[in-house]
Each structure stands twice: as structure tokens, then as C-alpha cells.
Amino acid sequence: MWLHVLVFFTTFFFMEFMAWFSHKYIMHGFLWSLHADHHKKDHDSWFERNDAFFIFYAVVSIGCFLLWQNNILEIGLAIGLGIFAYGLAYFLVHDIFIHQRFKLFRNANNRYAKAVRRAHKMHHKHIGKEHGECFGMLIVPLKYYKN
Template sequence: MHWLVYAAIVTATFIIMEAVTWLTHRYVMHGFLWYLHEDHHRKGPGFFEKNDWFFVIFAIPSIGMILAGTLDPELLWLQAIGFGVMAYGFAYFMVHEVIIHQRFKWFTRSNNMYIRAIRWAHKMHHKHLGKEDGESFGMLLVHQKYWEKVKKDRENTRNKN
């Protein structure tokens, strides 16, 4: 397989994973697997959450696809999909766990518009403590209304100075 095709499969998988994440978050995590996700909305004691099992749920097929493609060269396309899922998982970890929830204190302050918009969207998601009436189920794409909120806040801050 040509490396450009391989890279295209990895990239396409990464992009598709945003839709998969939105659908999974909306209909599975806020649906029949709410019992695993609930402690993410109602933080309890300790570092780990039952919600962390979703990392394992997505990692297992990713590892399986990477392994299958590694063992059988005819399944190299499957390995590329596995790496695309893994890359999205890494991005999800960095954005959700490090930047938004700051479970790891690697980056604590940022005036970056994207980071502020994504943190605001996630804050609006977490204002709902139950599985119903949620909003902003995606991870990396931010709805325009959150961008506008951050821009308005920035303008108000400039006008005060």
C-alpha cells in the first residue's frame, strides 16, 4: 500500500471519529451506558472514574486492528484505521483530560480562542447533571455559538481596559 493511501486512511479515520464520538457520547454514554458515564458529570472521590472505561472500550478494537494489520500485510488498511482511532484517542485524551478537566496539570492557563471555546462548550455540557437535556456532545469541533461567546468575552475584556 502506498504511504499516501495509508496516511489518507489514518486521516479520514481520525475525522470520522469525531462523528463516532458525538454519536457514542449522545446515544450510548447518555443512554444505556449512563451508569459508566454518570460519575463524570457527578464527580466523586478519587482520581479514576467509571467513565475511564470508555478509554478501554475504544482502545481494544484499535489495538486489535493495529495487530491484525501488522500480522497480515493484506490487512494494512485495517492497521491504518486502528492508528487513526488511536490518534483520535490521543487527541481526545489531551483535549478532554489535560486541557478541559485538567486531570493532569500540564497546561493550566490559555488565552487561545480554540481552547477557550472548547472549554466553554464542555462547561455547557456539564451543566446538565442527568443523562437527558444535554448539549455539546462532540469533542474537537466547537459549535459556532461557543466561538461567539468567547469572542464576545474577549471584546468585553478589551473594552474594559
């Protein structure tokens, strides 16, 4: 039981590194064509090509559930739930809180919320794939916690 809890939280926190890595080296690298519309909206659709990245992590999470269900990987459920929980947190923070794709959490103004917004704003000031900063999501550099 405790192993599964530990694996869940380890997976959740490891996903912040994966988000940073895939954002910096994949989204701003060889798959910029999918991510570019997130930095410079060039369409009228509510959906973005960038949304395809959620599908990748959803498939990995579902794969872990299936490995667990078929008794191939005992900790597969904990890993799959950790990936899912991070994806949900990412969606809530990035798509709802920051980009307001749904009009919720508009009045969140605590220190952490302001720091997340500042860091993401600095990331989006670059509309090209080069010269980016702040590629993570939930862990924000201390310099963005200014008052």
C-alpha cells in the first residue's frame, strides 16, 4: 500500500520534469509545428494543434492502467494515476487558470497564483520556438514570487 502511495507521488512530481523536458525539447523543438499555435493563435477554433500533447500522456497513463489490470505491472495503477493526476493539475492550472479556456479561477490572487501567471507570461512573450524560458508548469522559479 505505502509503496503505491510513494510511486503515485513520485510519478506526479516526476511529471513536472517530463512536462519541462517535453515542452523545452519536443514542443519547442521538432514538434514546434504542433505547439506554435499555442504561442501565436493563427486559427478560429477553440481547439489547438497543441492539444495533441495531452493525448500522448493520456495514452501512456491508460497503458499503465492496462499493464496493472493484466497483472503485468503491479505498480501500473499508481503510475497511471500519478500521470493522470498531473495531467489534471496541468489542465486546471494551464488551460483553465492561466489561459481561461473555461472562465473559472479568475480571482485567484495568492502569491503562488501570481507567480505561476508571471512565469507563464514570460514564456509566452516569445512567439517563436527559440529564446524561451519557464518551460515547467507547477514549479515556478523564485524570481516570479515578487510582490
